Amino acid sequence: MEFQYSAADEAFRKEVREFLAAHLPADIAHRHALGFHPAPKDDLLRWNRVLAERGWAAPHWPREHGGTGWSPVQCHIFEQECQRAHAPSLSWQGLRLCAPVIYTFGSEAQKARFLPPILRGDYLLAQGFSEPNAGSDLVSLKTSAVRDGDHYVVNGQKTWSSEGHYADWGFFLVRTDSAAKPQRGISFLMIDLRSPGVSVRPILMFNGMHYVNEIFLDNVRVPAENLIGDEGAGWSYAKFLLDNERTSSAFIYFSREWLTRARAIAARETAGGMRLIDTPAFQRKLAAVEIDLQALEFSVLRVLASEKTRWNATAVASALKVRGSEIQQRATELALDALGLRGLRAIDGFADPLCDPAKASEAWPGDVAGVASGMLQTRAVTIYGGAKEVQKNIISRLAFGL
Numbered sequence: 286m287e288f289q290y291s292a293a294d295e296a297f298r299k300e301v302r303e304f305l306a307a308h309l310p311a312d313i314a315h316r317h318a319l320g321f322h323p324a325p326k327d328d329l330l331r332w333n334r335v336l337a338e339r340g341w342a343a344p345h346w347p348r349e350h351g352g353t354g355w356s357p358v359q360c361h362i363f364e365q366e367c368q369r370a371h372a373p374s375l376s377w378q379g380l381r382l383c384a385p386v387i388y389t390f391g392s393e394a395q396k397a398r399f400l401p402p403i404l405r406g407d408y409l410l411a412q413g414f415s416e417p418n419a420g421s422d423l424v425s426l427k428t429s430a431v432r433d434g435d436h437y438v439v440n441g442q443k444t445w446s447s448e449g450h451y452a453d454w455g456f457f458l459v460r461t462d463s464a465a466k467p468q469r470g471i472s473f474l475m476i477d478l479r480s481p482g483v484s485v486r487p488i489l490m491f492n493g494m495h496y497v498n499e500i501f502l503d504n505v506r507v508p509a510e511n512l513i514g515d516e517g518a519g520w521s522y523a524k525f526l527l528d529n530e531r532t533s534s535a536f537i538y539f540s541r542e543w544l545t546r547a548r549a550i551a552a553r554e555t556a557g558g559m560r561l562i563d564t565p566a567f568q569r570k571l572a573a574v575e576i577d578l579q580a581l582e583f584s585v586l587r588v589l590a591s592e593k594t595r596w597n598a599t600a601v602a603s604a605l606k607v608r609g610s611e612i613q614q615r616a617t618e619l620a621l622d623a624l625g626l627r628g629l630r631a632i633d634g635f636a637d638p639l640c641d642p643a644k645a646s647e648a649w650p651g652d653v654a655g656v657a658s659g660m661l662q663t664r665a666v667t668i669y670g671g672a673k674e675v676q677k678n679i680i681s682r683l684a685f686g687l
């Protein structure tokens with residue numbers, strides 16, 4: 286097994302790094318480096334336009350739809366470099382989750398209608414899968430879509446829609462047949478969130494940030510042409526989407542950046558007259574996370590390089606998701622731990638004076654803002670995209686036949 290990137294990969298990394306240095310606006314990078322989530326909508330749109338102009342907004346899409354044609358390893362390097370430069374991730378819901386469903390299962394007319402605006406950031410999307418009584422048990426979802434001529438009439442409630450308040454469109458799982466077996470009665474529908482009868486309400490996270498939303502659908506009339514693929518086949522499209530989501534949920538570059546941040550904080554903070562970074566206790570904790578992260582990166586690279594494996598792809602996606610999300614949590618915990626008592630200051634978001642580099646002081650260094658918020662935010666990563674316990678059930682069933 287080759288543990289190094291090739292010379293061509295390193296040349297590619299240099300090209301990406303130079304592009305980011307020249308084109309990523311400094312104010313966006315500063316805000317993103319703080320660690321609050323989500324990035325302001327305007328930052329996402331501005332950065333999306335820059336990347337779209339360069340042809341790099343959706344590296345993982347097939348080239349014929351506007352992707353780059355890069356190898357999986359190049360996509361991995363690109364993401365590493367974006368995180369290193371503190372570029373915000375572009376809208377995950379549209380580019381990562383919904384678009385692959387559209388270009389795989391949608392009609393030519395749907396591809397032409399949705400893919401270009403998603404690529405440019407003209408349409409931001411929300412995912413409308415979960416309901417108050419259908420999360421892990423998604424198949425029991427109740428939101429109904431009843432055919433009425435050339436429309437569906439949709440009624441129900443969705444919850445936890447990430448960045449739903451930024452979104453122009455949503456991709457929804459709806460029940461089109463309540464008599465069929467639960468999996469067969471579900472369809473995948475695009476809904477314009479400006480339609481009459483749609484309301485989006487905020488749910489505040491416990492770090493004070495507005496990231497997730499409830500979406501209420503009250504007699505919303507949706508043109509039947511917005512149905513993706515076949516009526517009743519939505520469950521298989523959802524499984525395809527969730528496998529994609531979990532494979533890309535290892536977030537190695539995210540954890541690496543947080544470890545860099547933890548190391549920088551620990552080099553400044555002291556404990557018992559020593560720099561924290563020099564204490565054996567901190568070094569041990571840091572090394573433990575770094576080793577696990579390194580091991581995860583090799584696993585991801587092995588999957589990306591399609592090394593033959595006896596594992597089921599869905600089980601692999603779940604394993605990477607579980608491990609990656611646990612390491613994200615440990616990396617942010619370490620940074621907060623290093624801050625000590627300073628980490629207790631309540632900082633709800635970008636409006637706090639500490640987010641302004643000019644207001645940083647010896648007592649309140651600029652890297653305090655965002656640490657506690659980031660640590661709290663990552664409590665959610667073992668829940669969204671499928672809760673950790675449920676992923677472990679999937680792994681035990683598919684990989685070990687239990």
Ligand SMILES: Cc1cc2nc3c(=O)[nH]c(=O)nc-3n(C[C@H](O)[C@H](O)[C@H](O)COP(=O)(O)OP(=O)(O)OC[C@H]3O[C@@H](n4cnc5c(N)ncnc54)[C@H](O)[C@@H]3O)c2cc1C
Pocket residue numbers: 411412413414415417418419420421422444445446447448497665668669670671672673674675678
């Ligand atoms: C920050 C955040 C963003 C999200 N964004 C979106 C979004 O954009 N769109 C969307 O549709 N959804 C979104 N979700 C919803 C997410 O997918 C669900 O929260 C998740 O699937 C879990 O469902 P639930 O919250 O209903 O918990 P439940 O399913 O009620 O689970 C509660 C607990 O029980 C455990 N549990 C449940 N079933 C089993 C089982 N069979 N075996 C063992 N343990 C079990 C779970 O692991 C969990 O610990 C988001 C969630 C969060 C927290």
